[in-house]
Amino acid sequence: MPDVPVTWLGHASFRLDSPGGKRIYVDPWLGNPKCPESEKEPERIDVIAITHGHGDHVGDTVELTKKFKPEVVAMIELKGWLGSQGAEVGESLGPNKGGTVEAAGVKFTLVNAFHSSSSEDGAYLGEATGIVVGLENGTTIYFAGDTCVFGDMQLIGRIYSPDVAVLPIGGYFTMDPREAGVALELLGVKRCIPCHYGTFPVLAGTPDELREHASGVDVIALEPGETTTV
Numbered sequence: 001m002p003d004v005p006v007t008w009l010g011h012a013s014f015r016l017d018s019p020g021g022k023r024i025y026v027d028p029w030l031g032n033p034k035c036p037e038s039e040k041e042p043e044r045i046d047v048i049a050i051t052h053g054h055g056d057h058v059g060d061t062v063e064l065t066k067k068f069k070p071e072v073v074a075m076i077e078l079k080g081w082l083g084s085q086g087a088e089v090g091e092s093l094g095p096n097k098g099g100t101v102e103a104a105g106v107k108f109t110l111v112n113a114f115h116s117s118s119s120e121d122g123a124y125l126g127e128a129t130g131i132v133v134g135l136e137n138g139t140t141i142y143f144a145g146d147t148c149v150f151g152d153m154q155l156i157g158r159i160y161s162p163d164v165a166v167l168p169i170g171g172y173f174t175m176d177p178r179e180a181g182v183a184l185e186l187l188g189v190k191r192c193i194p195c196h197y198g199t200f201p202v203l204a205g206t207p208d209e210l211r212e213h214a215s216g217v218d219v220i221a222l223e224p225g226e227t228t229t230v
Contacts, residue, residue, distance in 0.1 A: 003229035003230065004016060004017065004018065004019065004135055004137070004139050004141070004229060004230050005017045005227050005228075005229050006141070006164075006193065006227065006228055006229070006230055007039075007222075007225065007226065007227040008193065008195060008222040008223075008224055008225070008226060009028075009030060009032070009034075009035050009036075009039050009224060009225070010032045010033070010034025010035040010036075010199065010224040010225075011027075011029055011032040011033075011034060011035075011056060011195065011196060011199045012026075012027045012029070012051070012056070012057055012145070012146070012168065012195050012196045013025070013026065013027050013028050013029050013030060013032060013035065013059065014026040014027070014143070014166065014195075015039075015042075016133070016135075016141070018104070018105070018106050018135050018136055019135060019136045019137040019139075020104075020105050020106070020135075020136040022046040022047060022104040022105060022106060023042075023043075023044055023045055023046050023047075024045075024046065024047045024048075024049065024104075024106065024133070025042070025045055025047070025048050025049070025064070025070075026048075026049050026050075026051070026131065026133075026143055027049075027050055027051055027056075027057040027058075027059065027143075027145075028045075028048055028050075028059045028060055028061060028064060029055070029056050029057060029058070029059025029060065030042075030059060030060050031059065031060060032056065032059070032199060033199055033200075034198065034199055034224040035224060035225075036224055036225035038225065039224075039225055042064065042068070044068060045064055045068040045070040046068075046070055046071065046103075046104040047070050047071045047072075047073060047103045047104050047106065047108075048061055048064060048065065048070050048071075048072050048073070049072075049073040049074070049103075049108055049131050049133070049143075050072070050073070050074040050075075050078060051113065051128060051129055051130065051131055051143060051145030051146065052075070052078070052113070052115060052116075052117035052125070052126075052127075052128035052129060052145055052146060053075075053077075053078045053081065053117040053118055053119055053123075053125030053126070053128075054116075054117065054118070054146070055119075055120055056199075057145070057146070058078075058082070061082060061087055062082065062085050062086055062087040065082075065087040065088040065089065066086070066087070066088055069088055071090065071103035071104055072087065072089045072090065072094075073094070073095070073101060073103055073108045073131070074094050075094055075095070075096060075097075075110060075117070075125070075126035075127065075129055076093050076094040076095065076096055076126060077094075077124065077125050077126030078094060078117070078125040078126050079093070079094030080093075080094065081119065081123060081125050095108075095110050096110060096126075097110050097111060097112055097127070097129060098110070098111070105136055106133060106134065106135055106136065107133070107134035108131055108132070108133055108134075109131070109132040109134070109160065110129040110130070110131060111129060111130040111131070111132055111142075111156050111160075112129070112130065112150070112152060112156075113127075113128040113129050113130045113144065113145045113146065113147035114128070114147050114148050114150050115128035115145065115146040115147050115148075115173075115174070116128065128145055128146060128147065129145055130142060130143060130144045130145045130147065130156070131143045131145065132156070132160045132162065134160075139163050139230060140160055140161060140162045140163050141162060141163065141164050141165075141166065141230065142156060142160065142162035142164070142165045142166065142187065142189070143166045144165065144166060144167050144168060144183070145168075146168055146173060146174045146196065147168070147174060147175060148174065148175050148179060149175050149179040149180070149182050149183040149186070151186065153183050153186040153187050154186040154187070154188075156187060157186060157187040157188040157189065161188075162187065162189055163189070163191065163230060164189060164191040164192065164193060164220075164230045165183070165184060165187050165189045165191070165192050165193070166192075166193045166194075166195055167180045167183055167184070167192055167193075167194055167195070168180070168194075168195055168196030168197070169194040169195070169196065169197045169205040169206070169207070169209075169210050170196045170197035170198070170199070170202075170203025170204065170205045171197075171202075171203065171204055171205045172202045172203060172204070173196075173202075173203070174196055176205045176209075177205045177206065177209035177210040177212070177213050178209075178213050180192070180194070180205075180210055180213065180214070181210060181212075181213025181214045182213075184214050184217050189217070190216065190217055190218060191217065191218045191220060191230065192210070192214065192217055192218070192219050192220065193220045193221075193222065193228070194207050194210055194219060194220075194221060207219050207221035
């Protein structure tokens with residue numbers, strides 16, 4: 001089966017191309033300061049998956065759903081709120097933690113995260129989540145979303161056995177490289193794509209610092225717009 005191309009679009013935004021030919025965007029804030037100009041106007045989108053309701057993760061979802069009519073995977077409260085904002089989210093309810101849904105032939109499971117989740121005007125948008133993406137060829141990618149490290153990451157590793165973990169490392173709003181190193185130990189993964197760093201000065205964690213705390217893990221540090229295969 002083919003490898004899965006994963007492209008970092010800056011901050012916590014990613015594009016995946018599934019083995020079945022589906023294009024998936026995770027937390028599509030394409031207006032972030034690090035997103036390359038060439039990536040700001042997608043060609044197509046089959047699925048948008050969102051970890052939580054903060055603006056730097058919801059990003060351009062409303063406009064993108066109007067243009068491309070993708071399936072939307074998000075916590076039930078967040079998906080409902082997006083619909084109230086004019087996003088075309090379809091009639092199906094969003095899942096909650098522990099729930100798995102299939103979109104465009106790909107499985108998405110919401111898992112725990114420790115973070116807040118609200119709109120800019122303070123509306124409650126459900127709890128923050130991580131997302132485990134199970135692709136058609138059996139590859140599993142864990143997007144931690146915005147979170148600190150927590151002991152039950154061991155359960156995520158035990159249940160879902162992710163092939164690669166996408167972890168925030170910037171600190172301040174999320175885990176830093178030291179906590180991310182422990183997260184990788186708990187998850188038991190040997191490949192990590194770091195994100196949520198360098199967008200603003202306050203997000204000071206770096207991949208090199210992560211490597212110091214993640215012995216034996218392949219830290220795949222991408223430049224915005226760069227693609228790796230997993």
